[in-house]
Amino acid sequence: MDRSEKGNLSAVKHVVLVLSGKGGVGKSTITTELALALTHAGKKVGILDVDLCGPSIPRMLRVGKPEVHQCDAGWVPVYADAQQKLALMSIGFLLEDSDEAVVWRGPKKTALIGQFVSDVAWGELDVLLVDTPPGTSDEHLAVVENLRKHKVDGAVLVTTPQAVSTGDVRREITFCKKTAVKILGIVENMSGYVCPHCSECSNIFSKGGGEELAKLTGSVFLGSVPLDPLLTARLDEGRDILQVFPESGTYTAISDIANTLLSSLEHTDTD
Numbered sequence: 165m166d167r168s169e170k171g172n173l174s175a176v177k178h179v180v181l182v183l184s185g186k187g188g189v190g191k192s193t194i195t196t197e198l199a200l201a202l203t204h205a206g207k208k209v210g211i212l213d214v215d216l217c218g219p220s221i222p223r224m225l226r227v228g229k230p231e232v233h234q235c236d237a238g239w240v241p242v243y244a245d246a247q248q249k250l251a252l253m254s255i256g257f258l259l260e261d262s263d264e265a266v267v268w269r270g271p272k273k274t275a276l277i278g279q280f281v282s283d284v285a286w287g288e289l290d291v292l293l294v295d296t297p298p299g300t301s302d303e304h305l306a307v308v309e310n311l312r313k314h315k316v317d318g319a320v321l322v323t324t325p326q327a328v329s330t331g332d333v334r335r336e337i338t339f340c341k342k343t344a345v346k347i348l349g350i351v352e353n354m355s356g357y358v359c360p361h362c363s364e365c366s367n368i369f370s371k372g373g374g375e376e377l378a379k380l381t382g383s384v385f386l387g388s389v390p391l392d393p394l395l396t397a398r399l400d401e402g403r404d405i406l407q408v409f410p411e412s413g414t415y416t417a418i419s420d421i422a423n424t425l426l427s428s429l430e431h432t433d434t435d
């Protein structure tokens with residue numbers, strides 16, 4: 165295939181990395197929900213799931229494990245919706261079984277990431293969200309290096325009230341500084357617990373650390389998302405909370421974050 169390095173990303177307006185200092189803070193959840201919220205805002209969105217150790221986005225979007233097809237321009241992404249507004253390419257589609265990637269050595273992982281970044285035929289997209297593995301590994305460097313050939317608008321950092329005080333998220337910030345990736349903003353996930361009976365949100369852990377961290381690092385605080393059992397259940401069923409529970413506070417929190425992110429991306433267009 166004769167493709168330039170930029171070819172497949174040339175019609176992608178914005179590329180955003182989603183990073184977290186450690187696993188389990190809800191990075192894939194936030195990526196999925198932000199992508200859905202952006203499609204509800206009328207945007208065409210892609211998700212590149214390079215979380216080799218635990219590709220969970222196909223499950224969250226209920227796309228299963230489709231066969232990936234090739235066209236002249238590269239791998240054809242899978243659409244998560246009938247309107248073809250949410251395109252997805254995941255390492256999970258290419259693995260024989262979910263444990264396969266865990267045993268791969270560094271060079272194989274980085275080669276695959278390079279291919280992923282340049283060989284998916286995204287077509288026109290408003291925003292491409294890149295879900296990365298947790299931490300700051302060689303895989304992150306490979307993602308950044310390969311995307312840099314095109315462009316990266318910046319990174320959204322996902323943290324939790326507990327993780328904010330640990331070194332993990334600070335290492336992520338240092339990683340962004342060292343690789344010259346702009347921090348577009350910080351999201352505090354699992355911020356408070358929404359009662360499934362009365363929808364009251366209680367702060368079981370201290371709140372506000374994400375905002376504090378944003379101030380300390382001179383980044384934008386994009387907002388917080390509570391731990392909401394409705395969201396867990398919808399994710400497990402592969403349904404869209406934004407459609408199923410449009411009245412919920414969690415819906416509002418996610419769409420506010422998506423809108424803030426969108427305006428900051430569109431603002432850079434006019435700079």
Ligand SMILES: Nc1ncnc2c1ncn2[C@@H]1O[C@H](COP(=O)(O)OP(=O)(O)OP(=O)(O)O)[C@@H](O)[C@H]1O
Nearest residue numbers: 187188189190191192193218298390391392395396
């Ligand atoms: N705000 C939330 N409310 C309810 N459940 C959530 C929320 N955020 C995440 N979860 C649940 O927490 C679990 C971990 O989330 P997720 O897989 O998104 O984490 P992650 O940071 O991407 O993990 P990893 O880096 O290991 O892939 C999932 O079962 C998800 O459904």
Ligand code: SF4
Nearest residue numbers: 359360361362363364
């Ligand atoms: S009002 Fe309080 S105790 Fe009652 S269901 Fe809601 S959170 Fe639970």
